[in-house]
Amino acid sequence: MILSVNGIAVTVDRDSSAEMAAARELLRQRAIDLGLLDAATDDNATVEEAIETLLDKEVTTPVATEAECRRYYEQNPTEFDSGDLVYARHILFQVTTQVNVPEIRARAEKTLNDLLREPDRFEELARELSNCPSGQHGGNLGQLARGDTVPEFEKALFQFGASGILGALVKTRYGFHIVAVDKLIPGEKVPFELVHEQIAERLRSRVEERALRQYVSVLAGRAEVQGVDLAANASPLVQ
Template sequence: MTILVNGIAVPAQDDVSPQLAAVHELLRQRALALGWLEPDAGAAQIEQAIERVLSAEVQVPAVDDMACRRYHAQHLARYQSGELVFARHILFQVTAGTPVAAVRAMAEAMLGELRAQPELFAERARSHSNCPSGALGGELGQLQRGSTVPEFEQALFESSAAGILPALVRTRFGFHIVTVERRVPGQQLPYEQVCERVADDLRGEAEARALRQYVQVLAGQAELQGVELDAAVSPLVQ
């Protein structure tokens, strides 16, 4: 189905979700309306204008020490030292020109198979994974926070689940089927040792929330066809 944003067709792209493409077009049109972009501008100029729009119109609330302490208390598991996860994965790589939908369908099919027959994981990793770890049955060894890309780290550490994770993990490299073999709890860190990290995390969530709200306002004022935008969509999240 063709996506239209205020009557403007949005080209489909294999490596970009329809929601993200629609949000990008909304922001481009906002930059045009503010007079910060010419209609015939190139890609680099469009990105600069969108950054200007976000900087000028998205208000991110400041965080204070009390809010940071409260956030720390609510997310104690995130602020530990020495926490380890032993995991394996199967990577379905996505590169420029890759038919993303087809790759995802293959990954979903294999995830279903492995959820039913987890004993096949190492064999499938050796035969299908696009990561060098495939030769080792997908073995990644022991992982700690900060040792992987953020999307992969979140899937590993923001849950206490063991075994094959129920959903694919999407990263900049592609789609991953992940199994957690063992978890080693870490030592709880006091707020004073992690206060700067807590503040960064809280600011990041506040920014994401402000972006979602801003996009909702733009979407509410626009005529959209072929796509739905809700609170889960922001210009920085695919």
């Protein structure tokens, strides 16, 4: 079926969708009806400017109150956690399709046992044996947060009470790692005052999106739209 709005054919751009194209045409026609746009204008920038003026005029977006922001803050605590941080080092014994895996593992196990007896040799052995570029820096990985590494490595880094050279190899898709956790800094909840504006903007964006959908729905309910369902609703949901 051909996509059209009030008898006007609508073209869908490659980066758009039928719903978005039809909604834009509804808004364009509404802007023309209100005298915000000349019907003969086909300049995209001019059309977009007229649609923005239309939305400013007819779609009201309330500002979130401090109480609403604070309620969101309390109901979504994990969003405002600064996150755990860890300072770590490692020595990587890389596993590739060409290597003898049992031999590489045995070599890693021997090195780990040596380091558990002589932890001060970590930097020396990292420079000598590690297949990671960090080996040139004594295996130092610097500061890491959750999500910075592959999951299996992250689990070892952030396991409860992990510190010093871990007593077992860590196996990842890259190979076998000897891991030393030098410092773990638990995350803290960011104070409400520091994220108040961020929350207010997030809530405003949500309300704005919902109000725009409702506004387009009202326009669709008053129009003849073919080729797409814009959830037409003839009642004035947005005043």
